[in-house]
Amino acid sequence: MSGANDSAMNGGCHCGGCGSSDGNGKFLHETPMLDQLESGPWPSFITGFKELAERTKKPMLRGVLDQLEYSYKTRMGYWKGGLVTVDGYGAGIITRYSMIKDKFPEAAEFHTMRIQPAPGLHYNTDMLRELCDIWEKHGSGIIALHGQTGDIMLQGIEQDKVQECFDELNQAGWDLGGAGAGMRTGVSCIGPGRCENACYDNLKLHLTALKHFSGQVHRPEWNYKLKFKFSGCPNDCTNSIMRSDLAVVGTWKDAIQIDQDEVKAWIEERGMDALVNNVISRCPTKAITLKDGGIDIATRDCVRCMHCINAMPKALSPGKERGISLLMGGKNTLKVGVNMGSLIIPFMKMETDEDREAFIEQIEEIIDWWDDAGLDHERIGETIERVGLKQFLEGVGIEHDINQVTRPRDNPYFKAKY
Amino acid sequence: MSSQERTWKTIESGPHTYEEALHPVVRKNYGKWKYHEIPKPGVLKHVAESGDTIWTVRAGTQRQDTVDMLRSLCDVADKYCDGFLRFTVRNNVEFLTPNAENVEPMIAELESMGFPVGGTGMCVSSVSHTQGWLHCDIPATDASGVVKSMMDSLYNEFKDMQMPNKVRLSTSCCAINCGGQADIAVVVKHTRPPRINHDHLVTTCELPKAVARCPVAAIRPTVVDGKKTLMVDEAKCICCGACFGACPAMEINHPEHSKFAIWVGGKNSNARVKPSTMSLVAHNLPNNPPRWPEVTEVVGRILKAYKAGGRPWERVGEWIDRIGWKRFFEETGLTFDENMIDSYRHARTTFNQSAHVRF
Numbered sequence: 125m126s127g128a129n130d131s132a133m134n135g136g137c138h139c140g141g142c143g144s145s146d147g148n149g150k151f152l153h154e155t156p157m158l159d160q161l162e163s164g165p166w167p168s169f170i171t172g173f174k175e176l177a178e179r180t181k182k183p184m185l186r187g188v189l190d191q192l193e194y195s196y197k198t199r200m201g202y203w204k205g206g207l208v209t210v211d212g213y214g215a216g217i218i219t220r221y222s223m224i225k226d227k228f229p230e231a232a233e234f235h236t237m238r239i240q241p242a243p244g245l246h247y248n249t250d251m252l253r254e255l256c257d258i259w260e261k262h263g264s265g266i267i268a269l270h271g272q273t274g275d276i277m278l279q280g281i282e283q284d285k286v287q288e289c290f291d292e293l294n295q296a297g298w299d300l301g302g303a304g305a306g307m308r309t310g311v312s313c314i315g316p317g318r319c320e321n322a323c324y325d326n327l328k329l330h331l332t333a334l335k336h337f338s339g340q341v342h343r344p345e346w347n348y349k350l351k352f353k354f355s356g357c358p359n360d361c362t363n364s365i366m367r368s369d370l371a372v373v374g375t376w377k378d379a380i381q382i383d384q385d386e387v388k389a390w391i392e393e394r395g396m397d398a399l400v401n402n403v404i405s406r407c408p409t410k411a412i413t414l415k416d417g418g419i420d421i422a423t424r425d426c427v428r429c430m431h432c433i434n435a436m437p438k439a440l441s442p443g444k445e446r447g448i449s450l451l452m453g454g455k456n457t458l459k460v461g462v463n464m465g466s467l468i469i470p471f472m473k474m475e476t477d478e479d480r481e482a483f484i485e486q487i488e489e490i491i492d493w494w495d496d497a498g499l500d501h502e503r504i505g506e507t508i509e510r511v512g513l514k515q516f517l518e519g520v521g522i523e524h525d526i527n528q529v530t531r532p533r534d535n536p537y538f539k540a541k542y
Numbered sequence: 543m544s545s546q547e548r549t550w551k552t553i554e555s556g557p558h559t560y561e562e563a564l565h566p567v568v569r570k571n572y573g574k575w576k577y578h579e580i581p582k583p584g585v586l587k588h589v590a591e592s593g594d595t596i597w598t599v600r601a602g603t604q605r606q607d608t609v610d611m612l613r614s615l616c617d618v619a620d621k622y623c624d625g626f627l628r629f630t631v632r633n634n635v636e637f638l639t640p641n642a643e644n645v646e647p648m649i650a651e652l653e654s655m656g657f658p659v660g661g662t663g664m665c666v667s668s669v670s671h672t673q674g675w676l677h678c679d680i681p682a683t684d685a686s687g688v689v690k691s692m693m694d695s696l697y698n699e700f701k702d703m704q705m706p707n708k709v710r711l712s713t714s715c716c717a718i719n720c721g722g723q724a725d726i727a728v729v730v731k732h733t734r735p736p737r738i739n740h741d742h743l744v745t746t747c748e749l750p751k752a753v754a755r756c757p758v759a760a761i762r763p764t765v766v767d768g769k770k771t772l773m774v775d776e777a778k779c780i781c782c783g784a785c786f787g788a789c790p791a792m793e794i795n796h797p798e799h800s801k802f803a804i805w806v807g808g809k810n811s812n813a814r815v816k817p818s819t820m821s822l823v824a825h826n827l828p829n830n831p832p833r834w835p836e837v838t839e840v841v842g843r844i845l846k847a848y849k850a851g852g853r854p855w856e857r858v859g860e861w862i863d864r865i866g867w868k869r870f871f872e873e874t875g876l877t878f879d880e881n882m883i884d885s886y887r888h889a890r891t892t893f894n895q896s897a898h899v900r901f
């Protein structure tokens with residue numbers, strides 16, 4: 125960590141408060157490495173940061189650019205964590221203190237506030253402008269849209285400004301997202317807002333569920349984190365299967381709806397070869413056959429993968445008896461390796477408030493079980509892997525179902541009641 | 543400001559409500575969409591059962607945004623979209639308008655502001671990525687910089703729809719991989735066990751927590767200079783960096799020895815084949831700021847081979863399933879080495895449990 129970034133340290137005021145410029149009359153210090161990220165056609169975050177810094181003359185921005193340049197030079201990171209919260213909450217602020225604040229005192233603190241956006245990441249410009257104004261007033265003005273767990277990440281605020289910033293945001297209708305061992309912010313795809321494939325109102329379920337678990341978002345008290353993602357259909361645009369503990373994926377039970385005239389129009393336009401090569405032969409279960417110049421789908425063979433519907437969006441759509449599948453246990457590497465969610469509940473209706481209530485009751489039971497059976501720092505998928513799916517199902521009162529496995533067990537060591 | 547002075551009582555509202563954030567045409571046709579088309583790259587046309595149409599213009603962003611940039615996006619939304627906009631989970635911004643005549647001026651305006659219009663259909667979309675040196679406390683690199691460098695060279699792949707199917711990229715700044723599974727993922731791999739700062743460890747870390755974090759039980763208590771501390775059995779350690787998350791005195795990041803690895807074939811969608819996880823196809827690439835040319839080169843090579851050889855609708859993993867890993871390595875010019883044979887849990891599921899052979 126020796127060898128200061130001399131160019132960043134030449135002259136200038138480092139008191140962290142006055143924002144005055146350095147000797148050469150420029151507000152920002154030289155950042156030769158970061159500057160290289162300003163060339164090329166893709167939008168550059170460095171250009172954005174520099175413009176913001178020049179306009180607002182916030183010392184923190186200069187300090188952060190200096191520290192980032194230093195990281196680029198030394199190939200090391202220099203932030204450490206800590207604990208900052210707002211009144212009544214135990215989570216939602218990610219604390220960052222600089223390990224090298226002697227070098228770059230202006231960036232001594234650079235905390236992030238995680239803010240929960242609306243399901244589906246929808247905004248109107250009034251609410252967004254208000255958010256920007258509050259954030260510019262109290263914080264750095266840097267925003268990441270969005271974190272992988274869905275939060276708006278307001279990056280760069282000092283501890284003594286966090287409470288008043290939050291109070292103003294809260295008055296404007298915003299709330300903090302999760303962090304630590306609790307419920308995290310959720311993610312949903314655009315769903316019925318614009319997508320014809322949506323099999324349930326995922327925006328509504330997202331809002332209902334996250335509101336219900338607000339206490340657990342703000343005061344983490346479980347074994348580890350728990351994430352919801354809500355995808356309207358098996359295309360799973362939110363990547364829920366891999367990246368959430370509770371993957372709520374829309375699906376349907378009855379036959380795919382076929383508009384044979386549109387099928388014929390599709391064939392007319394693209395040809396029979398395209399139908400055979402790109403639709404019929406790509407169906408994973410060979411459920412589609414040619415019939416009378418149109419197509420026939422054997423519903424009992426269909427696994428609801430979405431391919432044919434994606435390929436022929438005008439001609440085909442999901443069936444009418446719609447609902448959700450619940451998959452559980454998706455997570456990334458740490459520490460048992462990558463795990464995808466596995467199917468726990470094949471189908472649940474999700475149309476009425478009662479359906480949503482039943483869903484939340486089921487999730488509460490699942491969480492109670494995990495709270496009991498799980499170890500510290502163990503995601504729910506890991507707990508299920510450790511104690512067994514059968515034991516989990518018993519524990520939460522979910523019926524066993526052949527859809528929960530790709531095939532029955534191949535291991536003969538088990539104990540049954542005879 | 544101390545809590546006594548507060549006049550505002552927190553409302554634990556949870557996520558922001560969405561109804562006030564939906565365009566009136568979206569609200570009117572909510573759940574009643576009939577079909578969609580992609581008239582040109584970056585533009586979607588959705589038609590409702592009512593006959594209403596809504597046009598979407600999608601653009602890439604830098605994701606590490608600023609209030610200024612957001613305000614300029616709001617200006618566009620005010621001018622063309624009655625004051626509504628949204629984002630996608632891959633950091634693209636979307637402008638929805640019922641007026642077809644707004645589409646072209648909006649594209650021109652966004653492009654003149656530096657936001658590429660694209661990201662639809664069979665393209666390389668924006669990269670989901672992580673925090674990096676700008677913000678995380680355990681990163682070995684800067685994901686935002688890697689992504690910017692990579693997307694500069696994939697600019698046309700974002701704006702065109704010339705791929706066999708969608709390509710999802712992700713980038714992560716440590717082996718925990720918050721960036722996630724993707725068709726092609728760029729993930730840091732530490733190549734040396736942690737170096738232990740004993741003075742620091744004794745004062746800052748909870749020893750049992752750090753011991754428990756290790757997936758291969760390589761961490762053991764020990765005594766140094768009469769003080770209880772930890773040691774790492776270097777033969778066992780798999781250089782995952784998990785202990786560093788629990789105990790910053792177990793420094794895993796290294797300016798030279800934290801390298802990049804490239805993974806392929808991850809897919810979350812259920813379309814056609816079941817979702818799949820990624821496989822390692824390159825590692826030991828230097829962590830080379832500010833432009834990481836080696837990473838971009840390998841990703842470019844994989845994309846080029848996939849674009850040339852993939853059939854319509856095949857995702858990267860499906861293309862490899864068809865041609866086999868042997869040909870994947872031939873066609874990309876990458877080298878299969880012994881580290882690509884899994885040696886961790888569930889490894890046998892990745893072995894060839896058949897006599898299927900490719901020559």
Ligand code: HEM
Nearest residue numbers: 270271272273274275367456458673678679718720722787
């Ligand atoms: C301690 C430093 C860490 C920081 C600063 C950090 C930062 C982040 C951030 C900002 C996000 C996006 C959050 C959001 O959208 O709200 C994220 C997501 C994620 N984090 Fe971390 N993270 C840390 C540690 C970890 C650890 C220890 C794990 C592993 C257990 C982890 C696993 C993940 C995963 C899997 C995601 C993505 C989840 C998704 O796809 O939604 N992170 N991380």
Ligand code: SF4
Nearest residue numbers: 313319322356357361
């Ligand atoms: S997951 Fe399905 S419903 Fe949601 S946006 Fe994607 S295709 Fe549409």
Ligand code: SF4
Nearest residue numbers: 407426427429430432
């Ligand atoms: S949804 Fe998938 S499984 Fe069902 S018929 Fe279509 S392609 Fe086949």
Ligand code: SF4
Nearest residue numbers: 673678681715716720
């Ligand atoms: S990938 Fe690792 S270093 Fe990067 S944000 Fe996630 S935890 Fe931090």
Ligand code: SF4
Nearest residue numbers: 756779780782783785
């Ligand atoms: S790097 Fe991973 S394997 Fe090595 S000691 Fe730390 S936790 Fe264990």
